[in-house]
Amino acid sequence: MTLVLGIDLGTSGAKSVLVDAHDRVIAEASAPLPLSRPQPLWSEQEPQDWWHAVVTTLDALHAAAPNEMAGVGAIGLSGQMLGVTCLDASDHALRPAMLWNDARAGAECVIVEEAVPDFADLVGCRAMVGFPAPKLLWLVRHEPQLLAKTRRILLPKDYIRLRLTGTAASDRADASATLLMDTRAGTWSPELLAACGVSAEQMPTLIASDEIGGGVRPELASRWGLTANTPVVGGAGDNMCGGVGAGVVEAGMASISLGTSGVYLVANDAFLPARGQGLHTHRHAIEGLFAQNGCILSAGAALSWVARLVGAEDVSALMQEVEAAALPVDETPVFTPYLSGERTPHDDAGLNGAFSGLNPGTTRIHLVQAVLEGVAMALADCHEALISTGAAIDEIALVGGGTSSRLWTTLVASAIGMPLRRSQAAAVGPALGAARLARLGIGGPLIADGAEQEDERILPKAAMAEALAAKKARFARHLALR
Structure with a gap:
């Protein structure tokens, strides 16, 4: 019986669940996350803390359910949306990530919207504080040297994907909320990127939520008793994954x-x-x-x-x-x-x-x-x-x-x-949704037959x-x- 694993990187903690062929959560583990508010309106977390929390949950699942971990056929990722993670050429974080509830970029919202005709029609909404596009422009205006050193700009769960697989990719659902994407076309918008002072080369490859975007690194697969190169699918932001889980x-x-x-x-x-x-x-x-x-x-x-x-x-x-x-x-x-x-x-x-x-x-x-x-x-x-x-x-x-x-x-x-x-799985909805997308990615049904x-x-x-x-x-x- 093939199992799937869903990982949800939240704001207050990370949660991982093992899901069987009937959509039952047979094991789960969680780990807390600290949050920093160094100045009024700011909200930040260290990407390394995200990784440590995810590792803690997977270590716990391996310890509690080693046979089940060995049967995992694919992994799906869910995560808090809108976070801006800037990595250097060695994939080290250059600063704490700016989170979804960070409100420092109010002035930049106006600038971004004015730079792109019919902004809302292109991306799906007005420019609002907390979203990546204005926060990136804030970095251009306030920390330009840091942004110049940035090789990759990733959303929170996509940082976990990078650490798990070595692949820099994002699904089109989560990425559509960056306000840097042509939402209808599902591609990064050169016009939006230019307005925010970033390049396409700094952005991850875009894939579907059920598309395989890399395999688990051999040393990590060995640590958790997973099959070598276990597929990791695109997944989605926690809002979308929560919907799929529900x-x-x-x-x-x-x-x-x-x-x-x-x-x-x-x-x-x-x-x-x-x-x-x-x-x-x-x-x-x-x-x-x-x-x-x-x-x-x-x-x-x-x-x-x-x-x-x-x-x-x-x-x-x-x-x-x-x-x-x-x-x-x-x-x-x-x-x-x-x-x-x-x-x-x-x-x-x-x-x-x-x-x-x-x-x-x-x-x-x-x-x-x-x-x-x-x-x-x-x-x-x-x-x-x-x-x-x-x-x-x-x-x-x-x-x-x-x-x-x-x-x-x-x-x-x-x-x-x-x-x-x-439902009984309401509390783990985003992680369950990620697991369901993982199953779809390897040819199974999205919602389990006879769930x-x-x-x-x-x-x-x-x-x-x-x-x-x-x-x-x-x-x-x-x-x-x-």
Whole structure:
């Protein structure tokens, strides 16, 4: 029985999963990642830390399931999107990678858009902070000597591919979000590259999400008990892989990811460029489909923040306290989760988070639940923005670690006003999606034949929806007061 391996390089950690022929996750391992914010608006990680985290997960899988690792037929990669990794001629990182939630390049967004006529029609969205194109122009303007030494510019998961295989390649789905690619054509755009001060020679080869883009180096294959030159397919960004892991493989299907950020993805068979509301359209990992995206920058990140604020070392235990308290929504404060600015629907790096409606009876549990509610209302803003474009949403699947909370997912369903579908593998959705693409790359089915489906439906609650709707005006008032 051929197994496949999915590797997901997230922001807070790396996760690797072994998946059998029935799409069952039979083994998994994870490792945490540090994040640095050396200046206001900056967000960075060391690429070497990414590699160490991935190696840690694969070492753990080999130790726990050596026979299964020996049966791996292919590997798929998923990863946090939009990171800029600059490597020298020896493939050493020249600086920490600039991440998706790095907001330093606001001025460069304007310059990039003005340099390319009908920018959004070419790439799928407006230029926004956090995306690679303006960040590269920021490097041109602020660290030109570094960029001159740069031999390769890679996305985070593609740095892992380079370390695994020696191949510098990127899939067209993840690469379409760099804002350096002609999204329809699936090729790097000379016009966009020139506007950002980089060359085609610095960019990786583009391949399909299910296309083999190298084999595992012999010494690494030996370390993990893999077959020599185990194929590594293109994979995709974590948003697209999360969709594949949740079964979002046809137009009209959608997923909501509750990870470090919150992402609302809608699969569409037409390319619908986004020209406002912080929306963005890229290629999906499924050939012929595009992915319309709304994104809130602080979902799980906001939960982690409030846990630190209230002195909780164990976020899972804190969530159990909140669930057990069963506080009515109308008794909690209002929280706007703009801790790192916001993308959808505001496209404003200067927005701030805020609590309102505090009183002497407010407890730590009230604050934590308010954060969950704030994220749910922000995702409802994404829903409204997507619907306003004409997006047809038939069903919504849940992806990400936050989906393990019944309270949080019910808040999201109630805020949006639609039922949500949660599978047992929701927490490992991007890694599962990467594994599925790996299987497709070696001639197997994308979705396993006879895959066991044990999905749970999360239904909106009328009273909760009414209370959240009543809070929405106070939620929106924060924008007028800033």
